[in-house]
Amino acid sequence: MLRTILLSVLMCFVYVRAQNPTPCIAPQQFHARAAMFDHERDFVNRYLYIYDAVNKRRVLFEETDVGMPGQKFYEYMEFANDNVMYKIDIKSKECTKSTPRPWRPVEIPGNATFEGEMTLGGPGESFVVQEWSDKIPYRRNAMFYIQFSLVNCYPIKMIEVSDSNVTNSVTTNFFDLVEGIPNPNDFIVPKECQMAKLEENMQFTHK
Numbered sequence: 001m002l003r004t005i006l007l008s009v010l011m012c013f014v015y016v017r018a019q020n021p022t023p024c025i026a027p028q029q030f031h032a033r034a035a036m037f038d039h040e041r042d043f044v045n046r047y048l049y050i051y052d053a054v055n056k057r058r059v060l061f062e063e064t065d066v067g068m069p070g071q072k073f074y075e076y077m078e079f080a081n082d083n084v085m086y087k088i089d090i091k092s093k094e095c096t097k098s099t100p101r102p103w104r105p106v107e108i109p110g111n112a113t114f115e116g117e118m119t120l121g122g123p124g125e126s127f128v129v130q131e132w133s134d135k136i137p138y139r140r141n142a143m144f145y146i147q148f149s150l151v152n153c154y155p156i157k158m159i160e161v162s163d164s165n166v167t168n169s170v171t172t173n174f175f176d177l178v179e180g181i182p183n184p185n186d187f188i189v190p191k192e193c194q195m196a197k198l199e200e201n202m203q204f205t206h207k
């Protein structure tokens with residue numbers, strides 16, 4: 001009897017393990033380029049994306065060579081430890097500030113659901129990624145999907161749904177990833193931000 005119970009416990013364990021591989025540990029700091037597709041605004045913003053989970057801060061510097069005529073370009077600086085976020089108009093240097101949303105690390109969340117493993121690219125130029133979500137099976141749809149490269153655990157793609165409303169979702173694609181923070185000066189807040197006016201509901205994407 002005991003043997004049977006032990007065996008079935010073990011089988012359960014093996015089954016669960018087989019279902020859910022161990023999540024990889026994402027780098028704490030990286031420099032990347034990122035394209036953020038805001039599905040509600042139907043618009044893509046392209047950024048240099050400088051990420052520092054050690055100090056809970058990130059900078060998104062908009063690439064200004066890919067816009068439409070008259071488009072405004074911004075730099076966003078998020079400092080979760082100080083609960084402040086700045087938005088700087090890259091041309092005029094005008095700076096506004098806001099309270100950031102709760103810090104969302106670019107990593108596999110606790111209790112994540114394994115969504116699958118797949119190969120990106122084609123023959124001769126491929127690599128394997130794993131996809132995870134915060135879905136709770138039979139209870140809640142995912143509000144967060146994230147895909148990581150299998151070997152070094154760099155982010156590839158991330159989908160964030162706000163307000164449980166899939167219309168309010170942003171898909172971020174990461175590319176040209178570099179380890180660490182090549183230029184720490186990227187986190188120096190410009191002096192224009194000392195007098196920054198408050199802006200409500202600041203988001204990383206804009207039209």
Ligand SMILES: *[C@@H]1O[C@H](CO)[C@@H](O)[C@H](O)[C@H]1NC(C)=O
Nearest residue numbers: 108109110111112113134136
């Ligand atoms: C995982 O889920 C359990 C049960 O809901 C919860 O107690 C625990 O805090 C969660 N862990 C993380 C890391 O979110």
Ligand SMILES: *[C@@H]1O[C@H](CO)[C@@H](O)[C@H](O)[C@H]1NC(C)=O
Nearest residue numbers: 040163164165166167168169
């Ligand atoms: C989802 O968000 C869109 C855009 O903000 C809004 O028009 C729509 O009413 C929302 N849907 C629900 C079910 O709240």
